[in-house]
Amino acid sequence: MTSNESGRFRRLGEEGRSRLVFSIDGQPAEGCKGDSLLVAMLMQIRHLRSSEFGDGNRAGFCLMGACQDCWVWTDTGERLRACTTPLAAGMRIATKAPEQAWPSLA
Amino acid sequence: MAEPRIVIVGAGPAGVRAAETLVASGVRPIVIDEGGRDGGQIYRRQPEGFRRSYASLYGSEAGRAEDMHRSFDALRDRIDYRPETLAWGIWEKQLHLLQGSRTSAVDFDALIIASGATDRLMPVRGWNRAGVYSMGAAQIALKSQATAIGKRVVFMGSGPLLYLVAAQYSKAGAEVAAVLDTSPFHLRVKALPQLIARPDVLLKGLALTLKLRRGGIEIQTGITPVEIEGRPEIGVETIRFRTSKGKVRTIACDAVALGYHLRPEAQLADLARCEFRFDAQTRQFFPVKDADGRSSVAGVYLAGDGALTLGADAAEVAGRLAALAVLSDLGRQVAGVQVARLRRRLRIFERFRRGIAAAFPWPAGAAAALGEDTVVCRCENITAGELRAAVSDNGAVEINRAKAFSRVGMGRCQGRYCGHAAAEVIAACAGVPVEAVGRIRAQAPVKPLIIGAESDAEQAA
Numbered sequence: 112m113t114s115n116e117s118g119r120f121r122r123l124g125e126e127g128r129s130r131l132v133f134s135i136d137g138q139p140a141e142g143c144k145g146d147s148l149l150v151a152m153l154m155q156i157r158h159l160r161s162s163e164f165g166d167g168n169r170a171g172f173c174l175m176g177a178c179q180d181c182w183v184w185t186d187t188g189e190r191l192r193a194c195t196t197p198l199a200a201g202m203r204i205a206t207k208a209p210e211q212a213w214p215s216l217a
Numbered sequence: 218m219a220e221p222r223i224v225i226v227g228a229g230p231a232g233v234r235a236a237e238t239l240v241a242s243g244v245r246p247i248v249i250d251e252g253g254r255d256g257g258q259i260y261r262r263q264p265e266g267f268r269r270s271y272a273s274l275y276g277s278e279a280g281r282a283e284d285m286h287r288s289f290d291a292l293r294d295r296i297d298y299r300p301e302t303l304a305w306g307i308w309e310k311q312l313h314l315l316q317g318s319r320t321s322a323v324d325f326d327a328l329i330i331a332s333g334a335t336d337r338l339m340p341v342r343g344w345n346r347a348g349v350y351s352m353g354a355a356q357i358a359l360k361s362q363a364t365a366i367g368k369r370v371v372f373m374g375s376g377p378l379l380y381l382v383a384a385q386y387s388k389a390g391a392e393v394a395a396v397l398d399t400s401p402f403h404l405r406v407k408a409l410p411q412l413i414a415r416p417d418v419l420l421k422g423l424a425l426t427l428k429l430r431r432g433g434i435e436i437q438t439g440i441t442p443v444e445i446e447g448r449p450e451i452g453v454e455t456i457r458f459r460t461s462k463g464k465v466r467t468i469a470c471d472a473v474a475l476g477y478h479l480r481p482e483a484q485l486a487d488l489a490r491c492e493f494r495f496d497a498q499t500r501q502f503f504p505v506k507d508a509d510g511r512s513s514v515a516g517v518y519l520a521g522d523g524a525l526t527l528g529a530d531a532a533e534v535a536g537r538l539a540a541l542a543v544l545s546d547l548g549r550q551v552a553g554v555q556v557a558r559l560r561r562r563l564r565i566f567e568r569f570r571r572g573i574a575a576a577f578p579w580p581a582g583a584a585a586a587l588g589e590d591t592v593v594c595r596c597e598n599i600t601a602g603e604l605r606a607a608v609s610d611n612g613a614v615e616i617n618r619a620k621a622f623s624r625v626g627m628g629r630c631q632g633r634y635c636g637h638a639a640a641e642v643i644a645a646c647a648g649v650p651v652e653a654v655g656r657i658r659a660q661a662p663v664k665p666l667i668i669g670a671e672s673d674a675e676q677a678a
């Protein structure tokens with residue numbers, strides 16, 4: 112799994128780790144054990160979510176749990192902070208918030 | 218007498234050295250960190266299963282990193298270490314915690330806040346595009362995940378991290394398109410008398426610049442950022458800036474690392490009702506502390522970059538000093554010579570800090586020049602024009618009032634990344650000094666409380 116052309120990030124080593132399968136918006140995806148969810152997603156696609164203000168896609172900003180720009184959702188509607196959540200096999204991730212099924216906790 | 222309850226927030230250099238000093242005096246502190254592993258920002262540990270050596274991960278700081286991690290490992294049985302735990306509020310002498318989805322509270326006799334720093338940001342048109350990251354983020358992607366934030370990265374901003382992270386990227390095999398520094402070179406020469414306070418660090422800095430140049434990487438100083446261009450769905454595609462000679466240039470890239478040195482994570486100090494002071498040189502507020510780290514509130518101590526941005530080595534010294542202050546205030550014997558020696562070292566770091574601040578100034582003037590439609594607050598998508606309107610329509614000059622009218626600083630980052638720039642925009646618009654605008658007051662919880670779902674996902678596998 113060397114650099115994926117469609118992804119935003121690029122791997123610079125540590126590629127011998129075992130693979131984990133997950134999905135993004137129903138599409139199958141693959142990451143490495145030890146990846147953060149943010150890194151695993153951005154190896155496949157170029158964004159994590161789109162801005163609720165219509166100014167385009169967002170792909171995180173601080174990578175240290177401070178900006179909260181990297182929120183994604185599970186298919187059951189739970190909100191995850193992608194940069195501090197480790198990738199786990201079988202995760203089913205959505206880049207859009209489930210329709211108001213979930214009150215904001217912010 | 219019952220054993221005093223001492224709590225340390227932060228397991229970075231400051232927190233680890235504070236814990237070590239307390240343990241050496243027979244005290245068992247509680248050490249809280251929201252991260253899964255110790256090390257803090259600079260000595261951040263990579264996840265289990267990664268194989269890179271200390272030398273390749275930490276470069277010239279490899280020895281220090283290893284020493285820090287060993288010291289912490291040796292402490293593990295003698296402290297109450299609580300990783301993955303967020304300290305989100307303080308009321309009186311009680312600290313409120315969140316671990317997973319469980320909240321709890323601990324009472325303390327003494328609290329050492331060693332919460333570190335985050336990047337200090339000045340907006341530029343287009344910084345809300347996907348592919349723009351903070352300078353620290355670029356480093357975390359590399360250190361903790363062995364990835365680059367893009368395939369062709371421009372580093373823009375100012376401060377030592379600009380050159381350090383660019384050099385780390387280049388060494389790791391990433392493509393560095395350019396290093397764009399807003400600080401003019403002559404300020405570095407002017408700051409030499411202060412920078413010489415730490416000749417070893419100064420030399421390392423010079424070596425970094427040389428290495429970048431030898432690697433054929435373009436370095437521009439004294440630039441003015443113009444715009445990060447791209448498309449809403451695609452993200453960053455090019456960056457436009459004005460050179461020191463006034464020529465407008467465009468460089469193709471798919472990622473930008475942006476940062477202007479650091480700001481303290483001082484929310485907990487604020488919630489503990491510590492006093493703050495304005496630092497005229499860097500144009501920001503720091504919590505007040507004495508030479509040893511006592512805040513203005515009895516029982517609350519401050520150490521490391523969370524109190525004053527002095528860097529990692531100073532954080533170790535400050536952590537030790539704060540622990541000694543705690544012990545001394547609790548009536549324990551503390552060696553005066555040791556305290557005096559540590560204080561002396563801290564004064565050298567302070568001189569160096571002033572040098573860095575003079576060499577790589579915060580570009581305050583850029584705030585006044587921000588176009589009306591440039592986004593200041595990335596969270597709520599609020600533009601400089603909307604913020605200025607809050608000032609002129611409502612006379613909101615104090616930043617917490619301007620926040621109420623414009624929502625700047627009300628978003629998910631709670632003003633961490635827009636607060637300083639917003640203050641400059643308001644000051645320039647109202648024609649008042651930036652200290653009169655003040656600072657965004659911290660609110661509990663210091664971060665939105667997120668309920669993790671990792672365990673559920675694992676079950677689903």
Ligand SMILES: Cc1cc2nc3c(=O)[nH]c(=O)nc-3n(C[C@H](O)[C@@H](O)[C@H](O)COP(=O)(O)OP(=O)(O)OC[C@H]3O[C@@H](n4cnc5c(N)ncnc54)[C@H](O)[C@@H]3O)c2cc1C
Nearest residue numbers: 227229230231250251257258259304333353521522528529
């Ligand atoms: C992203 C980044 C990269 C950096 N890289 C370098 C570098 O390469 N070289 C260099 O010289 N300096 C670097 N710095 C500067 C850095 O701050 C160091 O000077 C050093 O890490 C400071 O040590 P510290 O102990 O004060 O804080 P830190 O090392 O930042 O440690 C603070 C710790 O407190 C924890 N924490 C904070 N708030 C809470 C809370 N509310 N609840 C629970 N835990 C909390 C954090 O998780 C963190 O582990 C970097 C800073 C940042 C932000």
Ligand code: FES
Nearest residue numbers: 171174179181194
């Ligand atoms: S990228 Fe900032 S919180 Fe995740």
